[in-house]
Amino acid sequence: MAHYTLAVPVRYDDNGTEQTxxxxxxxxxxxxxxxxGETCLTVxxxxxxxxxxxxxxxxxxQDVAE
Structure with missing residues (x-):
């Protein structure tokens, strides 16, 4: 079973440069x-x-080891 980390992008200003x-x-x-045999995703x-x-x-x- 494959899994992925779900994330939210957060944009911020770092000394005049926009970072994410x-x-x-x-x-x-x-x-x-x-x-x-159908594949589905669970969030x-x-x-x-x-x-x-x-x-x-x-x-x-390190996320896999937890």
């Missing part, structure tokens, strides 16, 4: 239905999120 940081808000799990949020954009990244090595 990514804050983890949950995880996305890729599942396969046993009877049909699990760490807390309620009120945003207009979410991004999913492959996890870092």
């Amino acid at each position: 940081a990514y804050r983890r808000v949950g995880a996305v799990f890729e599942n396969t239905k046993r009877d049909t 699990k949020l760490d807390f309620p999120v009120g945003v207009t954009e979410l991004l999913a990244f492959q996890p870092n090595i």
Whole structure:
């Protein structure tokens, strides 16, 4: 089962340069239905999120070890 880190992009100003940081808000799990073999995604949020954009990244090595 594959999983991805779900993040929210946060833009901020760093000495006149716009930067983007990514804050983890949950995880996305890729599942396969046993009877049909169809792939579906499950989104699990760490807390309620009120945003207009979410991004999913492959996890870092340390995230996999947890």
